[in-house]
Amino acid sequence: xxxxxxxxxxxxxxxxxxxxxxxxxxxxxxxxxxxxxxxxxxxxxxxxxxxxxxxxxxxxxxxxxxxxxxxxxxxxxxxxxxxxxxxxxxxxxxxxxxxxxxxxxxxxxxxxxxxxxxxxxxxxxxxxxxxxxxxxxxxxxxxxxxxxxxxxxxxxxxxxxxxxxxxxxxxxxxxxxxxxxxxxxxxxxxxxxxxxxxxxxxxxxxxxxxxxxxxxxxxxxxxxxxxxxxxxxxxxxxxxxxxxxxxxxxxxxxxxxxxxxxxxxxxxxxxxxxxxxxxxxxxxxxxxxxxxxxxxxxxxxxxxxxxxxxxxxxxxxxxxxxxxxxxxxxxxxxxxxxxxxxxx
Amino acid sequence: xxxxxxxxxxxxxxxxxxxxxxxxxxxxxxxxxxxxxxxxxxxxxxxxxxxxxxxxxxxxxxxxxxxxxxxxxxxxxxxxxxxxxxxxxxxxxxxxxxxxxxxxxxxxxxxxxxxxxxxxxxxxxxxxxxxxxxxxxxxxxxxxxxxxxxxxxxxxxxxxxxxxxxxxxxxxxxxxxxxxxxxxxxxxxxxxxxxxxxxxxxxxxxxxxxxxxxxxxxxxxxxxxxxxxxxxxxxxxxxxxxxxxxxxxxxx
Ligand SMILES: Nc1ncnc2c1ncn2[C@@H]1O[C@H](COP(=O)(O)OP(=O)(O)OP(=O)(O)O)[C@@H](O)[C@H]1O
Ligand SMILES: [Mg+2]
Numbered sequence: 001x002x003x004x005x006x007x008x009x010x011x012x013x014x015x016x017x018x019x020x021x022x023x024x025x026x027x028x029x030x031x032x033x034x035x036x037x038x039x040x041x042x043x044x045x046x047x048x049x050x051x052x053x054x055x056x057x058x059x060x061x062x063x064x065x066x067x068x069x070x071x072x073x074x075x076x077x078x079x080x081x082x083x084x085x086x087x088x089x090x091x092x093x094x095x096x097x098x099x100x101x102x103x104x105x106x107x108x109x110x111x112x113x114x115x116x117x118x119x120x121x122x123x124x125x126x127x128x129x130x131x132x133x134x135x136x137x138x139x140x141x142x143x144x145x146x147x148x149x150x151x152x153x154x155x156x157x158x159x160x161x162x163x164x165x166x167x168x169x170x171x172x173x174x175x176x177x178x179x180x181x182x183x184x185x186x187x188x189x190x191x192x193x194x195x196x197x198x199x200x201x202x203x204x205x206x207x208x209x210x211x212x213x214x215x216x217x218x219x220x221x222x223x224x225x226x227x228x229x230x231x232x233x234x235x236x237x238x239x240x241x242x243x244x245x246x247x248x249x250x251x252x253x254x255x256x257x258x259x260x261x262x263x264x265x266x267x268x269x270x271x272x273x274x275x276x277x278x279x280x281x282x283x284x285x286x287x288x289x290x291x292x293x294x295x296x297x298x299x300x301x302x303x304x305x306x307x308x309x310x311x312x313x314x315x316x317x318x319x320x321x322x323x324x325x326x327x328x329x330x331x332x333x334x335x336x337x338x339x340x341x342x343x344x
Numbered sequence: 345x346x347x348x349x350x351x352x353x354x355x356x357x358x359x360x361x362x363x364x365x366x367x368x369x370x371x372x373x374x375x376x377x378x379x380x381x382x383x384x385x386x387x388x389x390x391x392x393x394x395x396x397x398x399x400x401x402x403x404x405x406x407x408x409x410x411x412x413x414x415x416x417x418x419x420x421x422x423x424x425x426x427x428x429x430x431x432x433x434x435x436x437x438x439x440x441x442x443x444x445x446x447x448x449x450x451x452x453x454x455x456x457x458x459x460x461x462x463x464x465x466x467x468x469x470x471x472x473x474x475x476x477x478x479x480x481x482x483x484x485x486x487x488x489x490x491x492x493x494x495x496x497x498x499x500x501x502x503x504x505x506x507x508x509x510x511x512x513x514x515x516x517x518x519x520x521x522x523x524x525x526x527x528x529x530x531x532x533x534x535x536x537x538x539x540x541x542x543x544x545x546x547x548x549x550x551x552x553x554x555x556x557x558x559x560x561x562x563x564x565x566x567x568x569x570x571x572x573x574x575x576x577x578x579x580x581x582x583x584x585x586x587x588x589x590x591x592x593x594x595x596x
Contacts, residue, residue: 227455229430230428230451231424231425231456240455244443245442
């Protein structure tokens with residue numbers, strides 16, 4: 001790291017200063033090229049500064065974990081592991097259980113994956129394998145752009161467009177044809193778990209599809225030709241030669257999307273209904289771990305109340321860290337060590 | 345059984361550049377035909393026209409006719425139909441890295457909807473045996489991935505993969521250029537045996553190789569077929585000055 005940085009700046013590098021052209025006539029070596037002591041000093045400083053930057057990141061992670069762990073102690077002592085397995089959230093009587101938030105987070109995220117994964121892979125396949133070349137870059141650029149929209153904007157859009165749409169057309173239709181499953185029944189409020197899942201899906205499609213696109217582009221052309229030469233159709237070539245080889249990386253993208261969905265706060269809070277309940281129907285309102293922290297932190301009066309919220313935060317933090325590490329490892333396994341750009 | 349390959353007035357373009365120019369020749373069934381010539385003279389492009397791989401390159405174009413047995417390659421059939429009759433082995437071994445050795449060999453059959461387990465086992469063993477790889481991999485068929493083999497083994501795996509679908513023609517584009525002498529001689533021996541059953545077209549930069557494995561040789565230069573004849577004739581008594589210059593190494 002330090003060496004490369006110095007190499008990029010020839011004037012401070014002793015070896016480069018004596019390049020072939022200069023070495024041919026040593027006496028004429030200009031004075032300003034031989035300030036060894038200064039360059040070494042600059043090198044050290046630079047190295048130290050970069051080391052400090054690197055350490056700062058580690059320190060930050062440590063501080064966050066430390067803070068969350070100490071602040072959550074009270075709740076941990078009061079409820080232990082039961083905290084995560086009971087669902088009554090009752091600030092009035094000072095009894096807290098996070099099950100309904102855990103449930104809401106998991107269900108909304110899985111619902112989002114269910115919708116987003118096929119769509120995102122479809123987009124990636126279209127861009128890398130099927131779209132005419134002139135359309136490729138604009139399409140890829142636009143999908144990346146979707147990832148940059150602030151989540152509060154998604155939330156607003158959901159309230160004004162998605163929720164009415166769900167309420168007026170999608171939910172009645174679902175209830176009529178799939179109501180028997182019990183998963184989509186009850187009054188169609190629009191707002192609720194389904195809306196949260198759909199808005200999350202829209203938000204993670206760009207993440208999954210841009211990673212999928214990246215790993216699919218990394219599949220060597222020879223692999224595609226190998227499948228085609230066996231007499232495969234276009235679709236068989238994509239399935240066997242492209243998706244087959246990019247599988248691990250696509251999984252990485254999916255898990256990265258999951259990480260984003262688990263932690264997403266604003267848009268979800270705006271449409272999920274914010275009620276700590278576990279309902280079978282996706283039409284019912286729910287609550288997620290991230291939303292409850294965002295909503296209730298400022299008004300949490302009691303110490304145990306606050307500590308319980310922090311405990312929810314700690315759990316969310318640990319889960320998202322694990323999920324993201326797993327995702328990065330999978331993506332790296334395909335793109336061979338060149339770290340994937342983070343899209344979160 | 346192999347079939348004749350009849351090429352008539354074949355031209356191939358990349359965009360505006362014509363890489364193969366008006367080629368007419370006949371490659372006979374159950375023989376090996378070598379294609380030689382300096383780098384960039386259109387050898388790969390030529391063989392890739394035979395199984396219609398050329399058209400997978402954007403902006404690529406072909407004119408002329410190729411007949412493989414009674415199949416008219418560029419008329420009244422689909423590229424997939426053509427490729428199912430033709431096996432291809434590439435310069436760089438390209439096994440499927442996410443599949444086991446077994447699945448690599450069975451890949452073509454599975455594409456054709458072949459599911460019978462017992463028969464699959466048989467064909468995989470037969471193909472690997474033909475490719476002289478069976479004894480080296482028979483204990484790791486399902487455990488090892490295709491990419492875990494050595495380069496020479498990978499190339500023989502690719503040959504087995506191509507043979508498994510029982511093609512009539514085998515195209516080999518510099519199959520030994522990435523291999524050591526021992527693997528090379530194994531593959532040459534293999535080509536010698538495969539001739540009993542297939543029509544083989546092999547591109548090579550190695551003239552000894554051409555003279556060892558092929559009965560016929562075609563010499564390409566700048567997209568043109570300069571000379572096509574019996575291999576001994578090409579190497580001992582070529583009729584064109586340019587062929588002579590090339591094989592005696594006087595060629596720039
Ligand atoms: N994908 C491509 N796009 C554009 N031009 C190409 C492409 N591939 C090959 N060409 C051109 O077509 C000509 C023939 O190339 P080809 O690969 O057939 O040569 P070759 O005889 O196989 O050479 P080598 O012995 O190096 O493999 C070359 O001039 C090359 O520049
Ligand atoms: Mg070539």
